[in-house]
Amino acid sequence: MKYNFDEVINRRGTGSIAYDGQYKVYDYDNLEPFWVADMDIKTPDFIIENLKKKLDQSHFGYVVWKQDEYLSAIKQWYKRRFSVNVQKNDIYYVPSILFTVTEMIREFSKEGEGVLIHTPAYNAFLNLIEGNKRVAVESPLIATEDGYHLDREQFEKVASRSDVKVFILCNPHNPTGKVWTKEECEFMRDVCEKNDVFIVSDEIHMDFVRSEQGFFSMTNLMKLDSPILVVTGLGKTFNLASLASSFMITKHRFTTLQFNRKLSAYYGLAAANTLAVEAVKVAYTQSEEWVDQLNQHIEKNMTILKSFIDNEMSDQLSFIKPESTYLAWIDFSKSGYSEKEVQNALQSVGKIATGLGHSYELGDSHHFRLNVACSEEKLLKGLQSIKQSFDALNK
Numbered sequence: 205m206k207y208n209f210d211e212v213i214n215r216r217g218t219g220s221i222a223y224d225g226q227y228k229v230y231d232y233d234n235l236e237p238f239w240v241a242d243m244d245i246k247t248p249d250f251i252i253e254n255l256k257k258k259l260d261q262s263h264f265g266y267v268v269w270k271q272d273e274y275l276s277a278i279k280q281w282y283k284r285r286f287s288v289n290v291q292k293n294d295i296y297y298v299p300s301i302l303f304t305v306t307e308m309i310r311e312f313s314k315e316g317e318g319v320l321i322h323t324p325a326y327n328a329f330l331n332l333i334e335g336n337k338r339v340a341v342e343s344p345l346i347a348t349e350d351g352y353h354l355d356r357e358q359f360e361k362v363a364s365r366s367d368v369k370v371f372i373l374c375n376p377h378n379p380t381g382k383v384w385t386k387e388e389c390e391f392m393r394d395v396c397e398k399n400d401v402f403i404v405s406d407e408i409h410m411d412f413v414r415s416e417q418g419f420f421s422m423t424n425l426m427k428l429d430s431p432i433l434v435v436t437g438l439g440k441t442f443n444l445a446s447l448a449s450s451f452m453i454t455k456h457r458f459t460t461l462q463f464n465r466k467l468s469a470y471y472g473l474a475a476a477n478t479l480a481v482e483a484v485k486v487a488y489t490q491s492e493e494w495v496d497q498l499n500q501h502i503e504k505n506m507t508i509l510k511s512f513i514d515n516e517m518s519d520q521l522s523f524i525k526p527e528s529t530y531l532a533w534i535d536f537s538k539s540g541y542s543e544k545e546v547q548n549a550l551q552s553v554g555k556i557a558t559g560l561g562h563s564y565e566l567g568d569s570h571h572f573r574l575n576v577a578c579s580e581e582k583l584l585k586g587l588q589s590i591k592q593s594f595d596a597l598n599k
Contacts, residue, residue, distance in 0.1 A: 381526020
């Protein structure tokens with residue numbers, strides 16, 4: 205391959221949450237991180253070089269984000285990668301994805317009302333729902349040998365509840381890596397429209413879909429004033445999460461008027477991040493080959509993980525290889541151990557940090573999440589650490 209995704213980079217001591225923020229979550233320090241959803245892979249050089257040129261201009265005053273170059277880059281990326289015709293007038297700069305999700309929760313629901321979400325769910329969504337004094341209404345995914353499936357009957361049942369006002373769709377799904385089909389998206393759209401439920405679709409993992417069917421964006425289903433908003437950005441694909449900036453796409457005129465008015469007059473957050481705007485311009489015009497090869501690397505790591513579990517730990521672990529994302533949702537229920545026992549072993553024996561399953565579920569968990577966006581060397585060491593951890597439990 206043209207690009208080397210097996211290069212080992214040292215991030216410890218750089219202020220990285222994955223390495224230097226472990227004390228907030230874990231009982232031990234200096235664990236090998238497989239938990240936070242950012243990559244142990246360098247941001248591509250062509251983006252770094254572009255940002256260096258911007259730094260050399262030596263001025264960072266307020267910037268106009270609504271530049272044709274910025275909007276065209278997004279529009280053309282959607283056209284080339286996803287065969288979607290996004291209109292420039294439907295694209296809006298936003299401070300972050302989670303800020304935007306929060307605003308949609310506040311705009312379309314009241315305290316005590318329900319927010320529909322698939323479980324297991326991205327833990328930040330659950331935190332936002334609770335933090336805004338709403339109630340998480342779950343539509344559990346069904347785990348099968350060939351992947352995770354939508355329970356249509358259950359989804360329709362909970363979406364029809366009078367207290368459910370907002371549906372947060374994680375598209376593709378985190379933590380399972382499920383890719384939503386066109387038919388599933390249309391079904392969920394129809395159910396929500398019928399029951400006056402506003403859809404906010406977080407599509408931050410859109411560039412990591414590796415299935416034959418490809419990625420189906422909810423932007424495909426937007427018509428004038430459709431109660432749908434899509435929010436995404438560069439954070440995951442290009443490892444730019446700390447350049448806090450994203451963009452949303454919607455044709456819902458009430459939402460855009462309310463959101464942009466509050467962004468400026470209520471929050472004072474209308475100023476865009478100069479480097480983030482520049483990053484969009486270059487990332488969405490120069491990176492297709494890089495993204496394709498990155499997905500090949502992640503698929504290789506997922507295959508290594510699947511083979512390891514099937515051949516070395518099938519009596520204790522189960523794993524459905526995902527069609528998207530770089531996150532593995534691993535089931536340890538066959539081991540018979542509790543999450544507390546497993547996490548204690550992973551940290552104290554294996555010396556690794558994995559995603560805590562209970563933070564993605566509303567009840568007891570028998571899962572942990574593993575980030576495989578790293579070198580093959582790091583992954584192989586991590587897999588041995590997992591095995592050592594369960595061996596210690598068995599002894």
